[in-house]
Amino acid sequence: MSSDPWGRVDETGTVYVRTADGEQVVGSWQAGSPDEALAYFERKYEGLVVEIGLLEKRVRTTDLSSKDAQVAIDHIRAQVDAHHVVGDLDALRTRLDKLVATVEARREERKQQRAKQSDEARKAKEDLVTEAEQLAQSDQWRAAGERLRALVDIWKGLPRLDRKSDDELWHRFSHARSAFSKRRKAHFAQLDAQREDARRVKERLVAEAEALSGSTDWGPTAARYRDLMTEWKSAGRAQREHEDDLWNRFRGAQDVFFAARSSVFAERDAEQTENLKLKEELAEEAEKILPITDLKAARAAFRTVNERWEAIGHVPRDSRPKVEGRMHAVERAIQEAEEAEWRRSNPEARARAEGLTGQLQAAVDKLRSQIEQARAQGNSSRADKLERELEGRQALLDQALKGLQEFGG
Template structure:
């Protein structure tokens, strides 16, 4: 007798719960399964298993219908297990290990099952499941290999991009931008680890080492650049500190031109010294500017004072020349002598006054000279009136003055047309003087 032979108490059958995994089959399915069994007079249940018949159990104190129905339901449950595994295979929810375990378990269950039904059909169904499982495992293995290749390709691309970045490093590399690029590649690497197939340790380590080596190259080169930059900044700081000290020593100098030239040299050296680092650069520049501003503020104040003095002198000389011009015209020799005495006193005051602005110097001097020449012309007329030769010279001098006045008129017009007001004023003063000479000679 088979080890799967069972003895069933009919009283318990009605109370037995239906297993949760059992597929409910139709009455027609149960009836079809019962056709493969029979019940002996003593209650022993037999099933036709291919070309043989074997005992599957004994159903005591029950009629044939109940006994066959019980074992037919067990057949249906076993068939339901096979159907369930098939549906999970088709859905792709089983892993290769689970497939193997399911096929092995079902093969054991259909060897000599204590059921009534088409047992060879169950065995065939299990073998079909085995074939399906083999195909599914191959497909899964192929998919995994493809996923693995994709994962390798994705990580290789990241490693190659990192190596390309490392190889592109030069003295002009923007380290901040390249650092961000490496960080972006690292984030891509982590995303690839999460989103693509897991690789074996050896392959994963090899690809990671390529990426890590490129990043180490970047970090090494950036560190070297930082060290070099710090050395350059330290040298720049030393130079600029010396320049600040030199500028501070000059800030109270009153040698305006010489010191201004020295400050120009300091600024030129400052530009050549390079960058000392933002914090040090700002602090040193503030100190340098303070010294330079101190010097130039003092120079500007001195210049303002100097030009103020020049303008005050000009006002004083303008007043004196106005007094001198008020002496004119001189009618005769006696008047000339009186005018000469007054002019000498004015000229004495004139000599005590300092310089005037350069642009006004020639103009103001020409006005004073014109007064002197007119008085002198009258003084010289006393002896020239009784001298025939003097008359001739007088006529010649008159012609020269008239020619010079005509020439001066042309020059004045040209200066005014050119917008040179200072030159026009100077020429006009000269013309006025010569016009007065002409009047005196006539």
Template sequence: MSDETTSTTPSDESVEVQAETPPQVAEEGPAAQEAVAVDETPATEEAPAVAETPADETPAVAETPAADEAPAVAETPAAEETPAPAEETPAPAEEKPAPVAPKPSVPSPAALASKMAARPTPPVTPSVVHEHSDSAKFGRVDDEGHVFVKVGDEEREVGSYPGASPDEALQYFARKYDEIAASADLLVQRVANPDVAAKEVADGLSTLKEHIADAHVVGDLAALDASVTAVEAALAAKRETEQAARAEARAAATVEREAIVAEAEAIAGQHPDQTQWKQSGERMRALLDTWKQHQRSGTKLDKPTENSLWQRFSHARNHFDKGRRTYFAQLDSTRAEAKGTKESLVKEAEALATSTDWGPTARAFKNLMDQWRQAGRASRTEDDALWERFKTAQDTFFNAKDEVSAAEEEEFRANLAVKEELLKEAEQILPITDLEKAKAQLRTVQDRWDAAGKVPRADIDRTEKAIRRIETAVREQDEKKWKSSNPEVAARANSMVTQLRSSIETIEADLAKATASGNEKKVKDLTARLESQQVWLKQAEAAGDEFGS
């Protein structure tokens, strides 16, 4: 209420407040209470009690409802206490309209009471019938209007409701208990709901305890305390459940972060020559984005674990970036060196491109190609340009060489026809029946073979093998004849025959003696030796016959 309203209230009309008073009554006095009755809640079911009580006869209030417990006459009623509309129950001001003028100050309770006594009281028809509360059975009202609540075997005074009947006063404080009990029941439901966080329940429980501590109500306070105890126990269990869920989520998040770090470390640990820098760099950036996403919306890790993982992740990224810079710096140096080497090779190749010294130049180009492969790579653009120049010089030489070779091939085809005929003639030498005649025929073929000249490259191997086969057959026959006519060989063969015959005679004599003496073991050994010597004698005699002995 305004200060103006308070100033119009005489001191002898103030209400004594001993314990709990509504905000308007306790803070602004009867004038404020009067203002509410006139301006906000006309013709309520409780209004006559105030209107008909003179200010100087206002009874002392031992304890009136608190701000959240104020009766309808002191504050705007709750939904179930809403007064009937003004048009159904006209206010006294409507019976005697005041002239249009600046709004006067709100009259005091005494003045209002005098005016109300001078005219008949309009009928009051309550628009809302309060529902009976069973909580009232836990309280009582004494003869002086004081309300008490039963707590076990004791009673506790909760306040009074001036101008109301004992049942109305009891029901008022009982309804206030029902409101708190409803809040407690709601909190019990919320603590059982897994979707409601423990913090929300804890905040609600704290508020509920504050209301219970300050409340002056009538009801089953023991049941209310039991509800609070149940909520506290369920809240402790919920906190443990949430703590376990958070620990599980934190463990899973740690595994996910660990996987990010491990992959980053694997990328950073690759050998520089085997690293796909572009793809690896893109993957590193993606891992960083994933890490940030975990920080923004994922489960929070404990500080030491997150710091440790971040240090590893940061170290891997820094190592990768450093390795990439080092690699490309070295690559630039290597490419510059390769470029210089290949430029020298290109100049040499271009100098050889017009050479007609086919064989040596071809070998020189092969050597240049080997050096090119070992030189490394320059940048793609420069390397492609240098290779184009090198290949052009190489093609120029080998194209010219191929043209000359093609002309030679035509000439060599005529030589091939001559050698084909010579091969047919040489084939007639075999088989050899007259060695000297065969040697003379072969010499004639060989002389004409050399004079025929080169044949095409594709036919060289075939023709050379054919003539070599005939030459080998004649040479082997000549060597065999020489061996058979060699006096030294013949003498060695005759000497071997003589020695073997003498040895056989000795063995036969020993064998006869062993047989006569009955020495079976010696007989067996001598028999084996005799057989071997006889085989060798046959071979020696055959060799002697071959050499003409």
């Protein structure tokens, strides 16, 4: 018979293990000594110790699922409960119970983690749906379209929720994308129609511009080209494949017309510059008539200059006022000399002037007599009043006398 703290072998070769519930039969040993029997079953116990240690490590350090961990624990527990080893079985059960608690704690932790991840995924998908529904109303077609495509990629990277919740959110998300696509399609269809209208309008404008390109009616044609440009700008853009070609034709027709006009205007400007030089020389010749000493000779000289002036064509517009002003000044001087001569030689005007002077002289003489009489009577107030009246009449008389002198009187 042999024994140790955890087991013994009786005389018949039966091996026992000691537990808290008393001795349990491990098995029968007939192949060797009792000590060898205990050593064999103790080695089997150490094997369970090692197996439990490895399982504890796996639970701590790997992502072993709770289900697989529990299967492994149950497998080891079945071996412990079978009592086919010699050792501290109660200690093994205690370690297995702790391991079960650890696995359960990890199961709960993972459950909470999954719930948290699910809540985060739900929140993320709800945010995606909200943003997609806002983008569905946007008119920023390129940016909104690119963002919606990005949202789809983000959605695919998120965990699935429960079927009902996931389907409901996806339905809203998909509906928002469809609504945006429908609005964008309608917008570009309308834009295409507008561009087609613009193309037809611009083709008409191009045809007219090309028809006008050979015109030599410079002013009206240039004005019409300005109107055509205004119509072009208000027509909007045609399709990209037509817009540049139409514009090149439209602009080319204008260039042909304006190049021709510029060439003609350049020749005209050169001619007008030469005309200005000639008129400046004539203005200088006319100015030599002044001052007028012989009216008849002055008139004849100016007439000769003016005839040559009229024979010369236009001058540059900005120079016209100055050079014409010089001629007008000489012409006004001659006219004023003629008016003065006429006044001197007009008997009716002289008679009117003499009559007016005589009337004013009589009135002045009468007022002076009345003033002397009033002062002799001591009526100073009346005398002062008459003197003020006399001042006005005397002024008129002086002016009339001056005019009379112009007639040689």
